[in-house]
Amino acid sequence: MSSRAAAKTKPTDDRADRPAQLLAWYDRHRRRLPWRAAAGELADPYRVWLSEIMLQQTTVKAVGPYFEKFVSRWPDVTALGRTSLDDVLRMWAGLGYYSRARNLHACAVAVLNDHAGVFPDTEDGLRALPGIGPYTAAAIAAIAFDRHTMPVDGNIERVVTRLYAVEEPLPQAKPLIQQLAATLLGPSRAGDSAQALMDLGATICTPKKPACSLCPLNDDCTALARGDQETFPRKVSKKSGTLRRGAAFVVTRGGELLVRSRPEKGLLGGMTEVPGSEWLAGQEDKAALAQAPGLKGVARWHRKAGVVTHVFTHFPLELVVYTASVPSRTRAPEGMRWVPVATLDGEAFPNVMRKVVAHGLDL
Numbered sequence: 596m597s598s599r600a601a602a603k604t605k606p607t608d609d610r611a612d613r614p615a616q617l618l619a620w621y622d623r624h625r626r627r628l629p630w631r632a633a634a635g636e637l638a639d640p641y642r643v644w645l646s647e648i649m650l651q652q653t654t655v656k657a658v659g660p661y662f663e664k665f666v667s668r669w670p671d672v673t674a675l676g677r678t679s680l681d682d683v684l685r686m687w688a689g690l691g692y693y694s695r696a697r698n699l700h701a702c703a704v705a706v707l708n709d710h711a712g713v714f715p716d717t718e719d720g721l722r723a724l725p726g727i728g729p730y731t732a733a734a735i736a737a738i739a740f741d742r743h744t745m746p747v748d749g750n751i752e753r754v755v756t757r758l759y760a761v762e763e764p765l766p767q768a769k770p771l772i773q774q775l776a777a778t779l780l781g782p783s784r785a786g787d788s789a790q791a792l793m794d795l796g797a798t799i800c801t802p803k804k805p806a807c808s809l810c811p812l813n814d815d816c817t818a819l820a821r822g823d824q825e826t827f828p829r830k831v832s833k834k835s836g837t838l839r840r841g842a843a844f845v846v847t848r849g850g851e852l853l854v855r856s857r858p859e860k861g862l863l864g865g866m867t868e869v870p871g872s873e874w875l876a877g878q879e880d881k882a883a884l885a886q887a888p889g890l891k892g893v894a895r896w897h898r899k900a901g902v903v904t905h906v907f908t909h910f911p912l913e914l915v916v917y918t919a920s921v922p923s924r925t926r927a928p929e930g931m932r933w934v935p936v937a938t939l940d941g942e943a944f945p946n947v948m949r950k951v952v953a954h955g956l957d958l
């Protein structure tokens with residue numbers, strides 16, 4: 596964890612009443628879902644397990660009718676374990692990701708044969724069953740057995756990263772989020788705390804336009820105070836394509852900069868740029884430097900420390916920036932021109948070139 600993240604995320608005493616605030620909100624606003632127990636009752640592990648497996652990669656709305664069909668045909672895990680895989684697959688048809696249906700059946704058979712038809716009541720015991728990962732095990736343990744544990748799904752990740760303004764991106768931030776989410780557990784009602792956070796994320800702390808004015812935790816939410824709720828959770832940007840490398844040449848003549856226009860067609864067509872090399876995957880610095888513009892008066896290129904990086908839709912780019920200053924009478928090579936540095940804002944520089952110029956001119 597970075598020191599910045601640590602400073603932002605250290606739970607403080609004034610946050611001690613959050614679990615109670617959350618539960619009070621849940622008691623008033625809990626969603627009615629077919630697999631949930633009535634208020635004050637522990638849920639049936641079979642129903643929790645079935646719903647959690649069905650909900651993987653699927654919405655609550657899509658799962659509802661399938662859940663009802665399953666529990667009316669197979670009211671408990673023993674009934675499901677005694678049926679054939681073909682019957683389960685037929686009933687599952689349309690819900691997608693059929694490996695889940697196979698695991699569902701394998702798990703029911705294991706509970707029936709190895710546990711006398713009774714689900715284990717610990718996270719470890721649950722995790723040993725087919726198709727049950729850490730999240731599902733924690734969800735069943737908390738919701739059905741009131742174990743003091745917090746399952747963290749996407750909704751809970753969003754709420755927690757906003758509450759504490761977690762700067763570390765996903766997926767690296769998962770252990771920290773788990774630790775912070777656990778601070779929202781009260782001394783009892785672990786399952787309700789988890790379901791409260793799930794409901795809060797699904798109905799109030801939504802990805803876009805969260806309804807913070809209705810949130811029970813809005814008196815102490817770091818992201819709300821900063822006004823950047825929608826930027827959480829942070830995610831590592833997905834760079835697609837192979838890294839391309841090249842060189843850019845920032846040449847000044849007194850208060851002027853050497854530029855050219857890119858070809859009309861193609862990437863950044865017609866926009867302004869400083870002269871540069873081709874952008875190629877795996878290009879060596881030496882090969883890129885050899886493409887420097889021919890200019891009288893440049894005895895040597897000065898390589899700036901660091902590189903400029905930019906991510907295009909199809910590839911990430913890394914540019915080494917070289918600088919040189921030339922005497923006042925130096926002519927621009929063919930196809931290039933001098934523009935006053937003072938008027939650069941008026942040039943059609945794409946973002947990558949703005950970064951290059953800023954880097955080269957120490958702006």
Ligand code: SF4
Nearest residue numbers: 800807810813816824
């Ligand atoms: S105050 Fe807003 S951003 Fe913060 S947890 Fe509540 S809904 Fe989410």
